[in-house]
Amino acid sequence: MNFNEKLKSKQDLINSYLREYINIKDAPEKIVEAMKYSLMIGGKRIRPMLAISICEALEGDLNEVMPFACGLELIHTYSLIHDDLPSMDNDDLRRGKPTNHKVFGEAIAILAGDGLLNSAFEIMLDAAASGGYKNKYIRAIAVIARASGVKGMIGGQVIDMESEGKNIDIDTLYEMHSKKTGALIEAACIIGGIIADREDKLEEIRNYSKNLGIAFQIVDDILDCVGDSSKLGKMVGSDEVNGKSTFVSILGLDKSKRLAEKYSKSAREIAKVLDSTGFLVELTDFLLNRDH
Amino acid sequence: MNFNEKLKSKQDLINSYLREYINIKDAPEKIVEAMKYSLMIGGKRIRPMLAISICEALEGDLNEVMPFACGLELIHTYSLIHDDLPSMDNDDLRRGKPTNHKVFGEAIAILAGDGLLNSAFEIMLDAAASGGYKNKYIRAIAVIARASGVKGMIGGQVIDMESEGKNIDIDTLYEMHSKKTGALIEAACIIGGIIADREDKLEEIRNYSKNLGIAFQIVDDILDCVGDSSKLGKMVGSDEVNGKSTFVSILGLDKSKRLAEKYSKSAREIAKVLDSTGFLVELTDFLLNRDH
Numbered sequence: 001m002n003f004n005e006k007l008k009s010k011q012d013l014i015n016s017y018l019r020e021y022i023n024i025k026d027a028p029e030k031i032v033e034a035m036k037y038s039l040m041i042g043g044k045r046i047r048p049m050l051a052i053s054i055c056e057a058l059e060g061d062l063n064e065v066m067p068f069a070c071g072l073e074l075i076h077t078y079s080l081i082h083d084d085l086p087s088m089d090n091d092d093l094r095r096g097k098p099t100n101h102k103v104f105g106e107a108i109a110i111l112a113g114d115g116l117l118n119s120a121f122e123i124m125l126d127a128a129a130s131g132g133y134k135n136k137y138i139r140a141i142a143v144i145a146r147a148s149g150v151k152g153m154i155g156g157q158v159i160d161m162e163s164e165g166k167n168i169d170i171d172t173l174y175e176m177h178s179k180k181t182g183a184l185i186e187a188a189c190i191i192g193g194i195i196a197d198r199e200d201k202l203e204e205i206r207n208y209s210k211n212l213g214i215a216f217q218i219v220d221d222i223l224d225c226v227g228d229s230s231k232l233g234k235m236v237g238s239d240e241v242n243g244k245s246t247f248v249s250i251l252g253l254d255k256s257k258r259l260a261e262k263y264s265k266s267a268r269e270i271a272k273v274l275d276s277t278g279f280l281v282e283l284t285d286f287l288l289n290r291d292h
Numbered sequence: 293m294n295f296n297e298k299l300k301s302k303q304d305l306i307n308s309y310l311r312e313y314i315n316i317k318d319a320p321e322k323i324v325e326a327m328k329y330s331l332m333i334g335g336k337r338i339r340p341m342l343a344i345s346i347c348e349a350l351e352g353d354l355n356e357v358m359p360f361a362c363g364l365e366l367i368h369t370y371s372l373i374h375d376d377l378p379s380m381d382n383d384d385l386r387r388g389k390p391t392n393h394k395v396f397g398e399a400i401a402i403l404a405g406d407g408l409l410n411s412a413f414e415i416m417l418d419a420a421a422s423g424g425y426k427n428k429y430i431r432a433i434a435v436i437a438r439a440s441g442v443k444g445m446i447g448g449q450v451i452d453m454e455s456e457g458k459n460i461d462i463d464t465l466y467e468m469h470s471k472k473t474g475a476l477i478e479a480a481c482i483i484g485g486i487i488a489d490r491e492d493k494l495e496e497i498r499n500y501s502k503n504l505g506i507a508f509q510i511v512d513d514i515l516d517c518v519g520d521s522s523k524l525g526k527m528v529g530s531d532e533v534n535g536k537s538t539f540v541s542i543l544g545l546d547k548s549k550r551l552a553e554k555y556s557k558s559a560r561e562i563a564k565v566l567d568s569t570g571f572l573v574e575l576t577d578f579l580l581n582r583d584h
């Protein structure tokens with residue numbers, strides 16, 4: 001299989017697990033439908049993809065890491081639903097489709113977000129119990145919980161909101177992104193190592209994920225500035241409209257491109273060492289050389 | 293010590309743990325302030341109180357159950373913040389004070405709720421790790437996660453919203469309450485037994501909590517109808533204004549009072565057996581013979 005086939009096969013596997021996990025019984029249909037809408041609307045499944053790819057690269061068991069990898073995707077999805085709400089970013093479109101509150105109303109959208117966050121922990125805790133209560137499961141869930149909380153993703157969202165319409169400096173921008181998107185990407189990579197029982201590799205993995213996370217964000221900012229809105233599934237230039245500071249607005253386009261290349265190169269170098277099969281290098285290229 | 297002194301001493305202890313847990317560093321001040329505002333504004337601490345009281349009654353370690361007991365209080369608090377939002381119940385007052393979104397704005401209130409739910413899991417997972425990764429910790433956290441999710445509390449909130457302005461039958465009302473408030477009360481009681489290593493008592497505890505939960509809710513409905521708003525810290529008659537079906541609106545006041553007495557009596561009988569010191573009986577009386 002070439003890279004695209006391998007990627008597709010992994011995405012299909014992730015989606016089949018997600019579909020199973022979100023097939024929740026004994027709950028009001030409406031809320032499950034709303035959760036499923038945003039979870040199954042698409043997306044590249046970057047976080048679970050990183051978790052399973054690193055776990056596999058270190059000879060861990062793909063099925064063992066899957067509940068934690070999918071937990072991350074549920075958490076990522078909840079954060080998008082809440083970010084899109086009228087009192088937050090007030091977005092009508094996400095991945096080219098109406099946002100959750102546009103389809104189900106604001107109250108259900110809030111509850112669907114809550115439900116996804118909560119379900120992530122239910123899935124991971126059930127897996128920890130049915131998998132034999134190994135210590136590493138608690139460690140993996142704790143890593144994810146910390147990354148998604150106020151010291152991580154939620155904290156980053158607060159910094160983002162507080163920065164709107166202001167000129168922030170580059171350090172604040174780094175901190176915001178390292179929390180808002182970087183924390184979950186880092187957690188995804190780290191749990192791959194934890195479930196593979198490779199605590200000795202965690203520093204290297206962390207280093208990879210930090211370079212990847214920041215490169216990913218700079219590319220995101222560049223695409224918001226020069227990308228193709230039909231490919232992105234959202235309006236180009238939305239950052240500027242929303243008065244958001246970005247790498248491009250602070251550093252300019254050329255310097256941002258050079259910075260993205262620098263971090264991409266570092267991530268690529270570490271990926272080479274971590275995964276002898278070459279898949280992680282190709283995945284890194286795929287994530288950073290994208291047009292959407 | 294008499295009952296009131298014992299209760300006060302336990303509440304003080306719970307509050308000191310909560311104050312410690314919510315003293316979060318490495319996170320934006322604003323969000324921590326908003327979370328703290330709603331968490332420390334008061335309240336009877338019913339859920340942690342039940343968890344520690346049942347754990348103690350079964351000769352478990354009070355300090356060991358505390359992180360899970362407090363996790364429940366954080367989850368309860370987040371649910372109140374989100375329930376009060378303009379797109380949900382649109383309440384301005386909670387416990388006689390302005391609701392979270394009235395003080396911090398809607399966006400921060402949503403994030404503060406998310407942060408409290410997430411922090412609950414962080415606290416409980418940290419305790420599981422530092423307490424030596426015992427299996428019972430995963431079981432306790434899983435019980436709480438299930439109770440707070442779409443099969444429990446969130447599901448109950450959806451049924452509540454869907455029932456607004458409609459005439460629902462008594463079975464739907466039971467289901468709504470058993471999920472919306474009953475599930476967390478049940479989880480509180482159950483984790484007391486789990487942490488005390490008394491799996492043999494769980495059925496009895498579940499039975500106690502179900503009777504307590506439903507009695508508690510009927511008393512709540514009665515107070516909303518005939519209570520004193522200055523003691524309740526909220527408007528009396530708000531259920532009627534909001535078009536909500538209650539035990540009183542479906543069964544009438546007299547029948548509701550008789551039903552509350554029936555469930556209270558059952559809860560009291562089981563409490564007597566569960567706790568030879570008598571504290572749980574007194575706590576049950578305190579929760580059910582209240583005027584606010």
